[in-house]
Amino acid sequence: MQLPDAEIVFKNLAKKIQSDQGKDFALIGIYTGGVWLAERLHQELEIAQPLGTLDVSFYRDDFDKIGLHSQVKRSEIPFEVEGAHILLMDDVLYTGRTIRAAINELFDYGRPASVSLATLVDRGGRELPIAAQYTGIELELPANKMLELKRGESGKLSLNLYDRVHPE
Amino acid sequence: MINRNPQLDENGMLRHLLTTEGLPASILLHILDTAESFVGVTERDVKKIPLLRGKSIFNLFFEPSTRTRTTFEIAAKRLSADVINLNIAVSAQSKGEALLDTVNNLSAMNADMFIVRHAQSGAAHLIAKHVRSDIRVINAGDGSHAHPTQALLDMFTIRRYKRDFRNLRVAIIGDILHSRVARSQIHALTTLGVPELRVIAPKTLLPKMVERLGVHVYHDMTKGLKDIDVLMMLRLQNERMKGANLPSPEEYFKYYGLTPEKLSLARPDAIVMHPGPMNRGVEIDSAVADGKQSVILPQVTFGIAVRMAVMSILAGN
Numbered sequence: 001m002q003l004p005d006a007e008i009v010f011k012n013l014a015k016k017i018q019s020d021q022g023k024d025f026a027l028i029g030i031y032t033g034g035v036w037l038a039e040r041l042h043q044e045l046e047i048a049q050p051l052g053t054l055d056v057s058f059y060r061d062d063f064d065k066i067g068l069h070s071q072v073k074r075s076e077i078p079f080e081v082e083g084a085h086i087l088l089m090d091d092v093l094y095t096g097r098t099i100r101a102a103i104n105e106l107f108d109y110g111r112p113a114s115v116s117l118a119t120l121v122d123r124g125g126r127e128l129p130i131a132a133q134y135t136g137i138e139l140e141l142p143a144n145k146m147l148e149l150k151r152g153e154s155g156k157l158s159l160n161l162y163d164r165v166h167p168e
Numbered sequence: 169m170i171n172r173n174p175q176l177d178e179n180g181m182l183r184h185l186l187t188t189e190g191l192p193a194s195i196l197l198h199i200l201d202t203a204e205s206f207v208g209v210t211e212r213d214v215k216k217i218p219l220l221r222g223k224s225i226f227n228l229f230f231e232p233s234t235r236t237r238t239t240f241e242i243a244a245k246r247l248s249a250d251v252i253n254l255n256i257a258v259s260a261q262s263k264g265e266a267l268l269d270t271v272n273n274l275s276a277m278n279a280d281m282f283i284v285r286h287a288q289s290g291a292a293h294l295i296a297k298h299v300r301s302d303i304r305v306i307n308a309g310d311g312s313h314a315h316p317t318q319a320l321l322d323m324f325t326i327r328r329y330k331r332d333f334r335n336l337r338v339a340i341i342g343d344i345l346h347s348r349v350a351r352s353q354i355h356a357l358t359t360l361g362v363p364e365l366r367v368i369a370p371k372t373l374l375p376k377m378v379e380r381l382g383v384h385v386y387h388d389m390t391k392g393l394k395d396i397d398v399l400m401m402l403r404l405q406n407e408r409m410k411g412a413n414l415p416s417p418e419e420y421f422k423y424y425g426l427t428p429e430k431l432s433l434a435r436p437d438a439i440v441m442h443p444g445p446m447n448r449g450v451e452i453d454s455a456v457a458d459g460k461q462s463v464i465l466p467q468v469t470f471g472i473a474v475r476m477a478v479m480s481i482l483a484g485n
Contacts, residue, residue, distance in 0.1 A: 055205060058217040058480075067484025068219075070198065074208040108214040 004137055006149060006157040009120055010037060013136035017087070017118060018045055020134070026084045028052035030102050031073050033091030033149035036157065037120060041089065052077040054088075059101035081110030087134075091149035093119040096130035121159065123147055174296055181485040184296040184305040185478050187314035188356040196359060199477050200324050206473035206480075210246065219480050220249035223280040227253045228270070228295075229308075230286040235444055236308050236318075239468070240283045243475035249280075271295050279303060281483065289313035289348075304482040312346050317478060318443050319352035321471040323360060325463055326398055328470065329439050333360040337395050339434075340383075341368045342402030342424060342451050345375050349443050350402055354381050368392035370424065372414065389423065389430050396434040401426055401442040404451050417450045427453040431461065439463045 026049045029038025035053050042051045055073040088102055099117060106112065118134035123141045141147060146162045173190050177183045182195055209217055225244045229237050237253065244251045256270065271282070281304045284292040289311030296305040309315040323333075330336055338357055344350045344367050357365050358381070367378060368386045379385055386392030393399070404420065414420050431440065440452075440462045448454050457464060 058205070058209065058219050063219055063484055068202065068480050072202050072205040074205045076208065104218070108217070109212060 001161060003159045003161060004139075006120065006159045009136035010040065010157060013118060013120060013134060014041055014044055016134050017041065021087065023047050024085075025049070026052065026079055026081075026086045028054055028077065028086055028088050028102075028106070030088065030090045030098060031055045033120070033151075034089045036149065036151050037091060037118075038089040040157075041118075049084075050078040052079065052086075054102050054105055056098055056101035056105055059105045061097055061101065075105065077106075077109050081106060081112050083110075084112050086112045086115045088115060088117045089119075090117070091120050092147050093117070093122045093130075093132050093135070094125050094147075096126045096128035099130045100128050120149065121147060174293060177485070182481055183485060184292075184307075185316050185482065186292050186296060186305065186307045188316045188319050188352045188359070189314070190355075191359065193359050193361070196320070196323065196356060199320055199474065199481060200327060202477035202481060203320075203324050203470070203474040206476040207470065209476075210469070210473055216246050216248055218248050220244070220247040220483055223247075223249040223483060224278060225249045225251050225281045225283065225479070226274050226279045227251060227283045227308075228256060228274075228285070229254065230256045230267075230284075230291070231309070232257060233285055233309070235468075236285065237283075239471045240306075240308060240317075240475055243472050243479060244283075246472070247476055247479060249479070267291065267294070268298050271298060275299060275303060281306065281479065283308050285309045287311055306478060306482065309348055312348050312351070314352045315348040315443075316352050316356075317471070317475055318349050319356045320478065321467060321474040322349075322353055322400065322441060322443070323356050324470045324474050325441060325467050326439075328466070329463060330397060333357070333362050336362050336397045337364040337366070337435075338362050338398040338400065339366040339368055339386075339392055339396045340400045340402065341389070341392075341426065343373045343404050344369050344378060344402065345373045346405040347402050350400075351381075353400060354383060358382050366392055366396070368424070370414070370420075390433060393430060393433040397438055399426065399431070399434060399438055399440045401440065401446075401452055403443065403445065404447055406447075417447070421450055421453075425449070425451055425453060426456050428455050428459065431456055431459075437461075441467055444468070 023045045027038050027042050027047055029035035054075045057069045057072040116133040119132045120136040122132055122135045122138045144164050146164045148160050150158050150160050175184050175186050227237055227240055241251050283306045284295055285308040291310045292305055292307035307314055307316055340350050366384045366386055440456055442464045446452055446457055
């Protein structure tokens with residue numbers, strides 16, 4: 001299957017966000033792919049607020065099934081969440097469970113004025129009532145495939161498709 | 169291959185935390201890395217996460233302890249677990265109930281995890297071997313054998329201040345003989361690749377053949393502290409002393425008490441650690457305990473994050 005060029009998809013996504021939001025909003029990337037995208041966006045749009053990062057491992061709903069993820073990163077939100085207009089950024093939107101976890105974690109930092117979501121790829125398959133305000137591209141993929149964003153040594157982003165090892 | 173380490177399951181995953189002895193560096197580092205993320209949680213306004221919601225954690229303290237029990241309790245509560253504290257020294261044991269009967273009763277109340285402190289070496293091992301396979305056991309100190317979470321929080325503190333273990337000179341100072349903390353520290357430091365590990369103590373407070381653990385033995389602080397990066401002080405355990413190991417606390421302070429003068433023999437950026445509670449004026453001078461090089465209070469703070477990490481990893485494995 002031919003996958004789209006992540007760099008081109010990202011450019012389109014960045015344009016949509018810029019024309020709609022300007023640069024006066026707070027940006028939070030979700031580990032790992034979402035943080036790469038958010039770092040790029042933060043730089044290209046020259047967003048004044050420092051960039052936030054979330055690792056939602058402590059808020060996931062599959063802890064009882066699969067335990068703690070092996071490499072938990074530290075969540076860092078270097079701005080006041082209370083009253084902020086926040087854009088969450090992730091690489092692939094699928095079941096919506098990661099975003100549910102991210103919103104829960106976010107609210108333990110404070111009560112934001114608004115939260116919206118940007119995703120590079122929306123592959124459907126939602127299991128929760130969650131939608132993205134900004135989507136780079138929509139892709140239909142079989143459930144046994146896993147879509148992952150990769151970042152090369154030069155910083156170049158690419159999409160990769162794998163067979164799912166652990167069926168959900 | 170026969171799995172000789174009762175802490176690990178057949179896939180090498182950590183099932184119980186009983187001792188740092190025999191744990192691979194990968195597991196120690198995984199705990200430290202996970203704890204790093206929990207430090208972030210403990211610095212927020214809302215210091216609670218939902219990870220262990222609905223789990224019941226029993227603090228089984230057969231030996232009195234305020235600090236360790238409290239830090240385990242805080243760690244469990246910050247993970248949203250329900251914590252039940254049992255001070256068994258004054259409860260069932262005084263009525264003659266056997267250790268494993270106590271454990272059976274609490275397992276029947278659907279316990280998910282036991283935190284065990286006991287005066288007998290091997291008590292936590294015994295419980296870990298006995299419990300149902302879905303129950304996890306953490307050793308919070310058994311006799312003079314092991315105190316793995318203390319050693320892990322010490323490793324976390326060292327890494328925070330010194331970053332890399334592989335170029336450090338570390339000295340453990342004081343009552344090595346009675347210290348479960350020292351044993352757990354020695355195993356962890358050795359596994360994490362500390363190239364030079366010293367113990368400094370009078371002969372009467374050193375176990376026989378301590379050199380076999382891979383440490384260099386010093387009886388003199390002046391020589392032992394030279395070029396040291398990390399000083400790990402131990403508490404003089406008066407309650408465990410049998411017979412005349414020491415002439416007097418004053419005499420001990422004179423030779424082994426850490427004063428600013430003795431500390432100046434170590435590297436100028438050396439850090440001073442102590443597992444608490446401190447005997448001020450016996451093993452450590454107040455000027456050092458409260459001084460610039462002391463990281464004793466950060467140790468306490470990091471202890472909560474490290475215990476949160478251990479509980480979450482065990483509960484998830």
